[in-house]
Amino acid sequence: GDSVTQMEGPVTLSEEAFLTINCTYTATGYPSLFWYVQYPGEGLQLLLKATKADDKGSNKGFEATYRKETTSFHLEKGSVQVSDSAVYFCALGVANQFYFGTGTSLTVIP
């Protein structure tokens, strides 16, 4: 069935380090892909999205490219900040359903 799998955390990085959080998906049809971010005690906020193959979503220095050949949508940021500490969720929308990954906790230390 349709699903999304993201790398397990927690991830701890030093400030200004490069970030990659892996996300792969399984889907029949043509999914839309999303990354959401959740700060402690808050709801989820959309970080970026891509609706078709080869699209690149970007926001606040984060990027992810919809790769159909590898069924992936990895989240990257060139230089993380302490304020990026949060939980990141990969998500998939397809065939009238919406699926979330289990979340990856990121802590950035000064």
Place this chain on the structure above:
Amino acid sequence: DGGITQSPKYLFRKEGQNVTLSCEQNLNHDAMYWYRQDPGQGLRLIYYSQIVNDFQKGDIAEGYSVSREKKESFPLTVTSAQKNPTAFYLCATTEGGLTDEQYFGPGTRLTVT
């Protein structure tokens, strides 16, 4: 300001009591959702509604009930039949279909003792 309001932020109840969580939106979105989030886990869908007066069970509907009498409102009742109700509850909306971008409220943390 358009958005989704969930109240209260924190809610405490005794075991055996029903409790209703509020979700209101002024985004004019058709679809609304309730999710449950447990510590260190992802989101699990409880109920969703695509139009007024209609709603569907999600993956973990047992012990919960909802109503959708108005487009703006989608309250969730956690009944005494829910075995483990302590969790963080999130309400979300989408403008159109179920595969669209979801907009989330700030959440309600329910503690049942």
